[in-house]
Amino acid sequence: MEALFRLGEALRTTLPTLKGEELPPAKRRFVPADQRPRFVTQDKSIIIEDIISKPAGMEAEISHIAPGGLSNGIWSHKGQEFVYVLSGHLSLWLEPDEEYELKTGDTLYFHSHLMHRWKNNSDETTVVLWVNAFLPEYAQVRSESEETGRISAPQDED
Secondary structure, rough: HHHHHHHHHOOOHHHHHHHOOOHHHHHHOOOOOHHEEEEEOOOOOOEEEOOOOOOOEEEEEEEEEEEOOOOOOOOOOOOEEEEEEEEEEEEEEEEOOOEEEOOOEEOOOOOOOOEEEEEEOOOOEEEEEEEEOOOOOHHHHHHHHHHHHHOOOOOOOO
């Protein structure tokens, strides 16, 4: 599974695309709970539910992490991440030496270029909502708004 994630990142694509399951871009997407694509690690310690089927610029997943389940490496990539612990406990480390012990209801946001890894050190399965955003327009808008004091959003094209 880690190799697929790394391959997807190197090719600037997603797991569904690598597996031939990518949906076309859409301005909205409804995914019924019983139709979510699911990915299971080889050791079955992590089950990932793709809850929005990867529209351009964003990944949102619910990860079920068994006791002892871990990120299997240290990650660094483009984008921003948001973590919300739905149940259980998750230890998450950010470079250079930040450690977060997240429990049910806790959230964490960080820039994905920071080296990061995580592990479920508890005796129960942890369930996490994990959102990765790859929005270059947002970075551009934020930069412009900091310079001018004005906020504007990129316009959608139909």
